[in-house]
Amino acid sequence: MKPISKIAKGIAPSATMAIDSLSKQMKADGIDVVGFGAGEPDFNTPDHIKQAGIRAIEENKTRYTPAAGLIPLREAICGWLDKELGLQYQPSQIAVASGAKHNVFIALQAVCDPGDEVILPAPYWVTYAEAIRMTGATPVIVETTEATRFKLTPEMLEAAVTPKTKCLILTNPSNPTGMVYSREELEGLAKVILKHDLYVLSDEIYCSLVYQGTFTSMAALGDEIKERTILINGVSKAYAMTGWRIGFAAANAELSKAMANYLSHSTGSPCTISQCASIAAFSESQQPTYDMNKAFAERRAYFLERIKSIPGVSCLEPEGAFYIFMNIKEQLGRTLYGTEIRTSDDFAKVLLEKGLVAVVPGTAFGADGYLRWSYATSMDNIRTGLDRLEKFLAEG
Ligand SMILES: Cc1ncc(COP(=O)(O)O)c(C=O)c1O
Incomplete structure (x- = not known):
């Protein structure tokens, strides 16, 4: 048989999804695992949004829509962008896709040619590197550390740019890591982006989940940078709608058209019922998002307090999203429960098997020596998980 494509062969499965499936399987097998792998809110989709989906079915809104999404949805997104982020876009500049992950994929397809380079700061969300490779472009990983609060600096960006650089990805x-860039930090990066005429894919899917300071969108820094920004967002995190699969990209007219063309030949259009529900999400009460934000803030505060008193682990205070990126470098080189811990993969595996706690190892994000804990889970789970970690480290 002839070999499958080189691109397909090179694609690694999503490590975050793998850990989550493993812990779900252990739970299904009756093992009492506490899972911190999920990248999704544990809340239910707010009622008024669910009702809008139900109404869509009852009103027979069950047919294809325009490839880039229903016009009323794109209008609702423009209204939301204006109200929440002070950004003015036309509905024709919005491409709605089947989840923000899909938007990332088509945005990169629209921007990259084989041989191009895309700068990707590490630690990074697992999907980007694979999505870049699928275009034939090369990810250029720039490692960041706790010294810059895991943020890319203008100097690091400048040093990574080559004549082949097409785009920067910023989450x-x-x-x-949960880190949030300040306006000044974004302005520093924007100068380098403009100097080298790059695109920037600004993934702002967690922008409604910020607990310290204010959020600034990359596209809010002025017309020149807005022209080069592909802003990605969606309903998954802010409205607890991960299963509805709706995301969007906002970009200049040429890019939006190119993305709509990709959509027209790939998915045809996103799920019509989910689009109708998303209109309610973007245009009706934002109170459920504020309530979720408050609950996440409480869990985050508890998590940070507890970590301070657990010897051998530490973390920076994240300003947003719902993740704690825990430094476990002191654990590397130790032997825990008979296993030599060489990497965060080893640590996560033994923690799952012996401590019954599921977390994602930092290697999945290009940063060994760390574990990602999602606090999109109940306070009870967080308490139990941290109790178990404490015991695991003390008795190992
Ligand atoms: C940074 C980032 N972008 C995009 C997504 C994907 O979101 P969606 O569910 O809309 O595909 C995720 C989900 O984990 C994410 O963490």
Whole structure:
């Protein structure tokens, strides 16, 4: 048989999804695992949004829509962008896709040619590197550390740019670190982006989940940078709608048209019922999002307080998203429960098997020596998980 494509062969499965499936399987097998792997809110989709979906079915809104999404949805997104982020876009500049992950994929397809380079600061969300490779472009990983609060600086960006650089990917707030770029930090990066005429894919899917300071969108820094920004967002995190699969990209007219063309030949259009529900999400009460934000803030505060008293682990205070990126470098080189811990993969595996706690190892995000804990889970789970970690470290 002839080999499958080189691109397909090179794609690694999503590590975050793998850990989550493993812990769900252990739970299904009756093992009492506490899972911190999920990148999704544990809340239910707010009622008024669910009702809008139900109404869509009852009113027979069950047919294809325009490839880039229903016009009323794109209008609702423009209204939301204006109200929440002070950004003015036309509905024709919005491309709605089947989840923000899909938007990332088509945005990169629209921007990259084989041979191009895309700058990707590490730690990074697992999907980007694979989505870049799928275009034939090369990810250029720039490692950031706790010294810059895991943020890319203008100097680091400048040093990574080559004549082949086409685009920078910025996740703000960050998954996995939870860091949020200030306006000044974004302005520093924007200068370098403009100097080298790059695109910037600004993934702002966690922008409604910020607990300290205010959020600034990259596209809010002025017309020149807005022209080069592909802003990605969606309903998954802010409205607890991960299963509805709706995301969007806002970009200049040429890019939006190119993305709509991709959509027209790939998915045809996003799920019509989910689009109708998303209109309610973007245009009706934002109170459920504020309530979720408050609950996440309480869990985050508890998590940070507890970590301070657990010897051998530490973390920076994340300003946004719902992740704690825990430094476990002191654990590397130790032997825990008979296993030599060489990497965060080893640590996560033993923690799952012996401590019954599921977390994602930092290697999945290009940063060994760390674990990502999602606090999109109940306070009870957080308490139990941290009790178990404490015991695991003390008795190992
Ligand atoms: C940074 C980031 N972007 C995009 C997504 C994907 O969101 P969606 O569910 O809309 O595909 C995620 C989900 O984990 C994410 O963490």
